[in-house]
Amino acid sequence: MNKIxxxxxxxxxxxxxxxDALPRSELEAILDAAVWAPSGMNAQVWRFTALTRxxxxxxxxxxxxxxxxxxxxxxxxxxxxxxKSDLFYGxxxxxxxxxxxxxxxSAPDCALGLQNMMLAAASLGIxxxxxxxxxxxASGPETTxxxxxLGIPESHAIFGSIALGYAAGPAPAAPPRKDGCTAILD
Numbered sequence: 001m002n003k004i005x006x007x008x009x010x011x012x013x014x015x016x017x018x019x020d021a022l023p024r025s026e027l028e029a030i031l032d033a034a035v036w037a038p039s040g041m042n043a044q045v046w047r048f049t050a051l052t053r054x055x056x057x058x059x060x061x062x063x064x065x066x067x068x069x070x071x072x073x074x075x076x077x078x079x080x081x082x083x084k085s086d087l088f089y090g091x092x093x094x095x096x097x098x099x100x101x102x103x104x105x106s107a108p109d110c111a112l113g114l115q116n117m118m119l120a121a122a123s124l125g126i127x128x129x130x131x132x133x134x135x136x137x138a139s140g141p142e143t144t145x146x147x148x149x150l151g152i153p154e155s156h157a158i159f160g161s162i163a164l165g166y167a168a169g170p171a172p173a174a175p176p177r178k179d180g181c182t183a184i185l186d
Contacts, residue, residue, distance in 0.1 A: 004119075007119050007122055007123055008119065009174070010122070010174075011118060011119060011122040011128075012127075012171040012172055012174065013128070013129040013130065013172075014089070014091075014127030014128060014129050014163070014165070014167045014168075014171070015089045015129055016089055016090065016167065016168040016169055017089055017090045017091040017092065017127060017163065017165035017166065017167065017168055018092075018165060018166045018167070018168050019090065019092055019165075020092065020165070020166050021052070021092050022052075022092060022093055022126060022164060022165065022166075026124050026126065027050060027052075027093060027164070029120060029124065030095075030117050030120045030121050030124070030126070030164065031048055031050060031095070031117070032120075033116040033117050033119070033120035034046075034048045034095075034097075034113035034114070034116050034117045035048070035113065036116060037109070037112035037113040037115070037116045038109075038112055039105065039109040039112070039113075040103075040104060040105025040108070040109055041105070043100075043103065043105070043109070044109075045099050045100040045103045045106060045109070046097060046098065046099040046106065046109055046110050046113055047097075047098050047099070047151075047152065047153065047156060048095055048096070048097055048113060048117070049095065049096045049098065049150050049151065049152060050093055050094075050095045051093065051094045051095070051096065051150070052092065052093055054092075056094075056146075056149075056150065057088055057091075057094050059142075059146055060088075060094065060096075060134060060137075060146065061085075061086060061087055061088060063137045063140075063142055063143055063146065064087055064133045064134060064136060064137055065079060065080045065085055065087070066080070067080075067136045067137050068080035068133075068136070069081075087131055087133050088129075088131060088161075088163040089129060089163055090165075090168075091129070091163035091164055091165040092164070092165045093163070093164040093165060094131070094161055094162070094163055094164070095114070095117060095161055095162050095164060096134055096150070096152065096158055096160075096161045097110035097111075097113055097114050097158070097159050097160050097161060097162075098110070098152050098153070098156035098157060098158045098159065099156055099157065099159060100155055100156060100157075101155060101156060101157040102155075106157065106159060107159045110159035110160060111159065111160065114130060114160055114161075114162050117162055117164075118130070118162060121162075121164055125166075126164055126165065126166060127164070127165060127166060127167040127171075128162050128163065128164050129162060129163045130160065130161075130162055131160070131161045131162065131163055132160045132161075133161075134158045134160065134161045135157075135158050135159055135160055137158070
C-alpha cells in the first residue's frame, strides 16, 4: 500500500500520553508540515502556536473548563465540574491553530494544517489528538491575557488544536467506516 494512504488509515487519536518531552527537531518538523498545507488563495493567514510549558497548557485547560460550565450538553458540564479534567489528555505539547478571524477560508485552512501535523507526527511515532475545545474561548480578560502571552494576534480566531506526545499505551483499533460516505458520479 502507498505510504501516505497507509499513514492516513493507520493514524489514531491518542487520549493518554506519556509526560516525555518531544525532541525539538521533531516538533519543528511537525510544525513545518502545517505550513505546507494548502490554504485558500494561498493566503497562509494562519499561525500554529506550540505550547510546551505545562503552566500554559493548564491555564488553557482551565479557561476551556470554565467555558463549559454553562453548556447545555451534560457531558460538557461534567467535564467543567471535574477539577481533574484534562482536555489535552496529559500531552506534553499542545498546538493551537489560529487564523484571521475574517478570513473566508481560515477555518478550513487551519484544519488542513492540523491534519498535516497529525500525519507528520504519526510518521515520527508521535501520537496526536484533535481537540476543538480551544475554539470555545473567544473572549474575556483571562483569555485576552493568555492570547497576548502566547503571541496569538488579536485579529486571529482560534480554530482548533492538537495534543502531541508519545502514547502511554497501544493505539485503539480503527472503528469501522460508515457506508455511503463517498460517491462517484459518472
